[in-house]
Amino acid sequence: MRLPRVKFLKTALIVAALVGLYQLAVAKHGERDALRRAAVDLTPNCRTKLHDYSLQSGVRYRSPYLEKTTGKAIERRGYSEEDVRAIQRGCNIVDDLQGQQAKSGAQERWNSKRFSRSTHASCNHCHQNAGDKQDAAGNRLVGSNGLAASWVMADMYDRFTGLLLPYELRQMQCYINSSNGFKPNAADDLLRDVTAYSRFLTAALDLKMGNRYPEQGMDEIPVSATPRRGDDYIRGAHVYREKCARCHGPQAHGTVAQGRVLYPALAGKESFSLDSRMNFARVNTVMPGFICRNMPLGEEGSLENQDCRDIAYYLSTLPRPAGDRQGPLVALWQQVMMTVMPPLTRYAESFGASEAAAPRGAEIAARP
Numbered sequence: 001m002r003l004p005r006v007k008f009l010k011t012a013l014i015v016a017a018l019v020g021l022y023q024l025a026v027a028k029h030g031e032r033d034a035l036r037r038a039a040v041d042l043t044p045n046c047r048t049k050l051h052d053y054s055l056q057s058g059v060r061y062r063s064p065y066l067e068k069t070t071g072k073a074i075e076r077r078g079y080s081e082e083d084v085r086a087i088q089r090g091c092n093i094v095d096d097l098q099g100q101q102a103k104s105g106a107q108e109r110w111n112s113k114r115f116s117r118s119t120h121a122s123c124n125h126c127h128q129n130a131g132d133k134q135d136a137a138g139n140r141l142v143g144s145n146g147l148a149a150s151w152v153m154a155d156m157y158d159r160f161t162g163l164l165l166p167y168e169l170r171q172m173q174c175y176i177n178s179s180n181g182f183k184p185n186a187a188d189d190l191l192r193d194v195t196a197y198s199r200f201l202t203a204a205l206d207l208k209m210g211n212r213y214p215e216q217g218m219d220e221i222p223v224s225a226t227p228r229r230g231d232d233y234i235r236g237a238h239v240y241r242e243k244c245a246r247c248h249g250p251q252a253h254g255t256v257a258q259g260r261v262l263y264p265a266l267a268g269k270e271s272f273s274l275d276s277r278m279n280f281a282r283v284n285t286v287m288p289g290f291i292c293r294n295m296p297l298g299e300e301g302s303l304e305n306q307d308c309r310d311i312a313y314y315l316s317t318l319p320r321p322a323g324d325r326q327g328p329l330v331a332l333w334q335q336v337m338m339t340v341m342p343p344l345t346r347y348a349e350s351f352g353a354s355e356a357a358a359p360r361g362a363e364i365a366a367r368p
């Protein structure tokens with residue numbers, strides 16, 4: 001008599017669990033669908049950019065950028081309302097990955113925080129101006145890591161992985177290593193929306209599929225572009241303190257105020273990983289290129305190539321999270337270093353602060 005009842009209870013429990021899971025999936029699916037249909041609350045940067053590019057739903061699309069820069073007026077097929085919302089969400093994600101400017105936080109960014117261990121990382125820190133950097137006259141800038149120019153190189157050889165990668169998989173690399181996070185699924189709305197946004201940029205800028213434009217990727221600085229004094233830690237640390245520390249902090253841990261990242265971390269727990277394309281140790285020409293073209297913010301282009309290489313070398317020696325190619329031992333070591341080094345460095349530097357006016361680094365930096 002007893003046995004069938006136990007069996008029945010067991011089966012009922014399993015069925016109840018499955019029904020529960022199913023209902024959870026339905027609820028989550030409904031949530032995502034509601035987000036897809038909801039009006040998008042744009043970040044200030046995205047509002048300006050997309051307004052300047054006349055993004056709206058309609059039968060025809062006409063790019064004001066093209067008229068302004070070339071005098072040509074080209075009409076293309078327009079966008080549906082769903083398209084427009086995807087493009088808007090994509091811009092928001094690039095501009096504010098952490099959801100710090102969103103009313104309901106990262107939820108509005110498809111819970112993007114799931115894919116980023118860093119609480120600082122946002123795509124536009126390195127793909128500036130929401131992935132579409134221009135000068136005042138609207139010229140796109142060489143090596144500014146533009147997302148439109150990247151999208152038209154849909155399947156591109158990627159020297160970091162040694163593979164021919166589509167746009168989505170190149171985005172993934174930045175979630176894994178530049179945000180020190182995890183790999184989103186290729187079909188995730190997070191990637192789809194950034195792709196929709198990048199594709200819209202190519203229409204607004206009239207870029208052609210398969211062409212390689214100068215703003216694609218980084219404008220790199222190899223050793224051959226310097227006087228070949230060799231990259232120097234001491235010089236780098238000195239110039240960093242002079243030109244960068246006021247924003248990025250004395251140990252490059254960044255500056256956060258009222259829950260918003262003002263200046264991102266360049267080292268430490270909140271920074272990009274050892275395997276990020278931005279990390280000097282991975283490809284030693286990329287970070288110096290970024291620094292020389294884009295930093296110090298407001299005084300871009302004021303540094304010598306050698307300065308940028310020295311600073312990048314210095315930054316690469318500071319502890320940061322392990323990347324996706326390192327094993328658990330390296331990861332553990334990096335964790336230990338990230339915990340132990342900052343207080344030790346602070347302690348060591350507290351001696352230097354009381355030294356005489358002229359810092360030792362100055363003469364070293366001035367040496368020919």
Ligand code: HEC
Pocket residue numbers: 094097121122123124125126127145149150151153156167170171174175178179194216217218219272276277278286
């Ligand atoms: C810490 C800096 C940093 C952050 C943050 C970052 N990226 Fe990148 N990204 C890079 C660098 C550096 C490259 C390589 C540029 C090169 O190859 O010259 C790159 C490359 C890419 C590429 C491929 C570009 C190409 O033309 O091959 C895509 C796509 C991309 N990033 C998307 C993103 C997205 C989306 C995010 C936000 C989730 C993001 N990145 C965040 C630094 C960053």
Ligand code: HEC
Pocket residue numbers: 121124125126128129240243244245246247248262263264265266272278290291295296297298303311
């Ligand atoms: C006036 C403040 C300021 C100064 C000075 C400054 N930065 Fe930045 N830096 C920023 C901001 C803000 C960003 C984020 C990108 C943006 O908003 O354009 C950034 C981004 C970066 C990034 C890429 C973002 C990331 O997540 O890693 C690097 C690398 C960087 N800075 C290096 C430097 C170096 C090296 C110097 C000194 C030569 C420097 N910065 C000086 C404000 C500054």
